[in-house]
Structure formats: C-alpha cells, structure tokens
Amino acid sequence: MSGHEFQSFFPESGTVDMTDTTTNIDDTTFAELRQLASRYPEARSALLPMLHLVQSVDGRISPVGIEACAEVLGITAAQVSGVATFYTMYRRRPGGKHHIGVCTTALCAVMGGDALLEQVSEKLGIQPDETTPDGKFSLERLECNAACDFAPVMMVNWEFMDNMTPDKAQQLIDDLAADAEVKSTRGATITSWRAAERVLAGFPDGRADEGPSAGEASLLGKSIADEKGWAAPKGGKS
Ligand code: FES
Numbered sequence: 001m002s003g004h005e006f007q008s009f010f011p012e013s014g015t016v017d018m019t020d021t022t023t024n025i026d027d028t029t030f031a032e033l034r035q036l037a038s039r040y041p042e043a044r045s046a047l048l049p050m051l052h053l054v055q056s057v058d059g060r061i062s063p064v065g066i067e068a069c070a071e072v073l074g075i076t077a078a079q080v081s082g083v084a085t086f087y088t089m090y091r092r093r094p095g096g097k098h099h100i101g102v103c104t105t106a107l108c109a110v111m112g113g114d115a116l117l118e119q120v121s122e123k124l125g126i127q128p129d130e131t132t133p134d135g136k137f138s139l140e141r142l143e144c145n146a147a148c149d150f151a152p153v154m155m156v157n158w159e160f161m162d163n164m165t166p167d168k169a170q171q172l173i174d175d176l177a178a179d180a181e182v183k184s185t186r187g188a189t190i191t192s193w194r195a196a197e198r199v200l201a202g203f204p205d206g207r208a209d210e211g212p213s214a215g216e217a218s219l220l221g222k223s224i225a226d227e228k229g230w231a232a233p234k235g236g237k238s
C-alpha cells in the first residue's frame with residue numbers, strides 16, 4: 001500500500017466540537033424537545049428528530065444540544081453523541097444559510113457530478129464540508145440521493161435540483177446569494193437549511209404539497225405501461 005493513502009469522503013466523521021459552547025437553545029426549545037419525545041411510545045425513538053431540532057436552533061449539533069436531548073430522554077450524553085456522530089446529516093460544525101450538496105455517486109458522476117462539485121466549490125471558494133466566511137453557504141459531497149433518473153443531481157437544503165448543468169448551477173448560486181426566490185426543480189420553495197431542519201424534526205411548514213410527488217423521469221415506466229396496457233402479474237401461488 002506504500003504510496004497510496006486512503007481518502008475519506010466523510011471528513012465530518014469524528015466527535016462533536018465540545019469547545020464551541022455557544023447555543024440558542026432556550027425554554028421553548030426544551031418544550032419542543034419534550035413534545036417530540038412525547039410523540040413516541042419509547043421516548044428515545046425521538047432522538048433523530050430531536051437532533052434535527054437542535055440543528056435548526058444551533059446550526060449544528062452543539063454540546064448544549066446533546067446535553068438537552070440526554071436530559072429530556074434520560075440517557076447519557078455519550079449515547080446521544082454516539083448517534084449524532086453516526087449519521088452524515090448531523091453536522092459537527094455550523095452549516096451555511098444554504099447547504100449545497102452535489103451527488104458524485106456513480107451515475108451522477110458519469111453524468112457530470114464531479115465536474116459540478118468542482119465548479120460549485122470554485123464558485124463558492126470552499127471545499128466540501130466547509131462553510132463560506134459570510135455563513136451563507138456550506139458544501140457537501142453527497143452519496144446517492146435516490147434520484148439517479150435525474151442525474152446529475154444537486155440538493156439545496158435537502159430539496160432536489162434535478163438535471164443540473166454548470167450554467168444552471170452558476171445561476172442557482174447567484175440567485176441564492178442575492179436572496180432571490182428560488183424553487184426546487186420539483187416545485188418546493190427554497191427557504192433555509194435551518195428551516196428545512198425544523199421540518200425534518202417534525203414541525204411542518206405547510207409546504208409539503210408544493211410541487212409534484214414524483215417527476216416525469218420516475219414515472220416514465222408507468223406511463224409506458226399505461227399506454228401499452230401492461231399490468232403487474234397478480235400475486236399468490238403459481
Ligand atoms: S447517483 Fe446521484 S442520485 Fe443516485
């Protein structure tokens with residue numbers, strides 16, 4: 001293996017930055033954390049949405065957020081931290097107002113995902129897992145978003161930007177930087193990463209029905225089947 005080095009695409013892996021003790025968590029946050037915990041027969045089942053709520057309030061998984069989840073659920077901070085550092089959707093450092101993801105898994109890569117990531121990185125002046133100094137953008141190299149039929153795909157605050165091109169990516173970032181109204185290619189209005197995190201926590205913003213539930217490319221097989229009168233074989237024993 002000499003001369004070769006393993007390069008992780010998950011540089012966020014590791015512990016939460018315990019030295020940054022800043023927080024916006026207040027009594028309202030605690031009340032909402034308790035509300036989330038009360039939604040499940042086993043309170044600790046609420047930990048994942050609770051961590052999304054922490055991110056919506058603090059812009060990252062903060063030490064105070066970890067302690068708050070542990071206190072509400074009656075588990076240890078180490079148990080909360082273990083979960084928070086396992087999943088890539090939980091950030092150890094503050095994200096930007098807009099969190100940009102570029103998929104570079106196989107299909108998106110061959111359709112231009114690597115070039116898109118390079119271009120977006122250059123335009124923002126940051127590398128993946130970094131945030132711009134003005135706090136407006138953070139960037140992430142994404143694994144497959146299960147939207148391969150729209151490759152190459154980007155995400156903004158977890159909303160899809162399908163069939164991206166370098167020109168569309170430039171325009172998208174310019175519009176977001178100018179605080180212009182931007183819509184996902186599937187219809188949803190782009191708000192902010194923190195607002196999206198609050199929705200993921202389980203506090204809907206009323207926008208769930210913006211745009212279609214499935215795009216044309218995903219429905220192509222069904223359209224062809226409808227046109228030709230094809231149907232799935234009946235189940236049961238042969
Ligand atoms: S490879 Fe990019 S969405 Fe599947």
